[in-house]
Amino acid sequence: MSHRAALLCGLAALLASGCFEGGGGAAKNLLLISLDTTRADHLSLYGYEHVTSPRIDAVAAAGHRFDAAYSVMPSTLPAHAAMFTSLHPRELGVRGNGMPVPSTAYTLAERLVEQGFATAAFVSAVPLHARLGLDQGFQHYDEPPVKRPGNETRTRALDWLRRQGEGRFFLFVHLYDPHTWYEAPESARTRFGAPGGRQPPARDFLRDASDLSPAMRKDAIAAYDAEIHFADAQVGALLDGLEALGLREDTLVVVTSDHGETLDELIDPYGYAFDHGEFLHGRELRIPLVMSLPPALDLPASGVHDTLVSLLDLMPTFLELLGLPCTAPCLGRSLVPLLDGEGISPQPVYAERRRLTEEERRAPPSPWLQGDEMSVTSEDWHFVEAGGRPPELFDRLGDPQETRNLAAARPEVVARMQRLIDAWRASHALAEASGVPVDPEVLEALRSLGYATEGDAP
Numbered sequence: 001m002s003h004r005a006a007l008l009c010g011l012a013a014l015l016a017s018g019c020f021e022g023g024g025g026a027a028k029n030l031l032l033i034s035l036d037t038t039r040a041d042h043l044s045l046y047g048y049e050h051v052t053s054p055r056i057d058a059v060a061a062a063g064h065r066f067d068a069a070y071s072v073m074p075s076t077l078p079a080h081a082a083m084f085t086s087l088h089p090r091e092l093g094v095r096g097n098g099m100p101v102p103s104t105a106y107t108l109a110e111r112l113v114e115q116g117f118a119t120a121a122f123v124s125a126v127p128l129h130a131r132l133g134l135d136q137g138f139q140h141y142d143e144p145p146v147k148r149p150g151n152e153t154r155t156r157a158l159d160w161l162r163r164q165g166e167g168r169f170f171l172f173v174h175l176y177d178p179h180t181w182y183e184a185p186e187s188a189r190t191r192f193g194a195p196g197g198r199q200p201p202a203r204d205f206l207r208d209a210s211d212l213s214p215a216m217r218k219d220a221i222a223a224y225d226a227e228i229h230f231a232d233a234q235v236g237a238l239l240d241g242l243e244a245l246g247l248r249e250d251t252l253v254v255v256t257s258d259h260g261e262t263l264d265e266l267i268d269p270y271g272y273a274f275d276h277g278e279f280l281h282g283r284e285l286r287i288p289l290v291m292s293l294p295p296a297l298d299l300p301a302s303g304v305h306d307t308l309v310s311l312l313d314l315m316p317t318f319l320e321l322l323g324l325p326c327t328a329p330c331l332g333r334s335l336v337p338l339l340d341g342e343g344i345s346p347q348p349v350y351a352e353r354r355r356l357t358e359e360e361r362r363a364p365p366s367p368w369l370q371g372d373e374m375s376v377t378s379e380d381w382h383f384v385e386a387g388g389r390p391p392e393l394f395d396r397l398g399d400p401q402e403t404r405n406l407a408a409a410r411p412e413v414v415a416r417m418q419r420l421i422d423a424w425r426a427s428h429a430l431a432e433a434s435g436v437p438v439d440p441e442v443l444e445a446l447r448s449l450g451y452a453t454e455g456d457a458p
């Protein structure tokens, strides 16, 4: 019997018994940690030149590391909504920050609370505010008015964990530190030679960031790395707390991100820097994904996987590992066969740019910010269709930093990739926004962090 067959048998027994009795081929609990704005190539576990993520590196070394994990929209709420529903933002109607998750969505937390899990979320910034609908299914949802550093979030999460009894739990922790502005504590900054204060010092990315000197860009990147290191330390503290409570062995631990970040790569062509949401390059889409499996799962404890996977795959994977069938209309697929060393057939990953606000549509702040834009990532290529810019085609494995646009040289590949996008778009209906008005205070808090939002019609 394969590991996966054994797992499924264990699940059947678990379902028949109706309660979790330990072992049985399933994980008891789930701890999901999301590091906002964390691009995979700036983590040391993915080969970055500086040691930014020692604690996550250790999880990856002893567990499973996914080398080709991608977001489906480089915006915070849409990406998390995709993570929690296995639906693409386009189908969910959550195509930008401030566009609420519809109450009709069936979330991972709803699925788990129905099964008797204690569910709690500790988020660090207003894009994930409860009034934006990501709280569905969470019995406890803890959030700051605008944002807070990760050490405060993890302290509150661990306090909640200490109050739990013997039952199963789903704990979601969101760390916002690697999001602009970068302002890590001094201990983290000095490690990377980053200056104090807010970095980068100037920020009007939709119009022009080209006034950032090379020295300022270098400082801002060092400050970004410092924030990642600080967030990594919070991950470590959460794992230490889990261990101290004797829960580590029963808990499926997953660390990922909602999307990456453009640093200074696009200053020269577009005057764009230190942000995300408007471009669909690999630096904004490729995310870290590591999993630590409980021994009860009877799956290989570790593995490195280069198959393309996406945020949509998380919910069906978690449900299977927790011993629960996926009853939601998941667009993603379970990664358990990969964890079991069996492999899954390669599938492209489709990503979409955030929906522009009405104001941006009427008068784009920059010429490149007009029209819709999608990308598709295949095993060999990363293609961004023409929106307000010419199409871009990159050799995914040969040019991971995407420095050479091969669109003009490989028109046949461009045509093939565009057909993929056209077919995907045609078969994935554009859902209407939920139409739920958002609290003006939430919109104001979003704007204070630099998010583009639309008044009362998000």
Ligand SMILES: [Zn+2]
Pocket (backbone or CB within 6 Å): 036, 037, 075, 076, 077, 258, 259
């Ligand atoms: Zn984000």
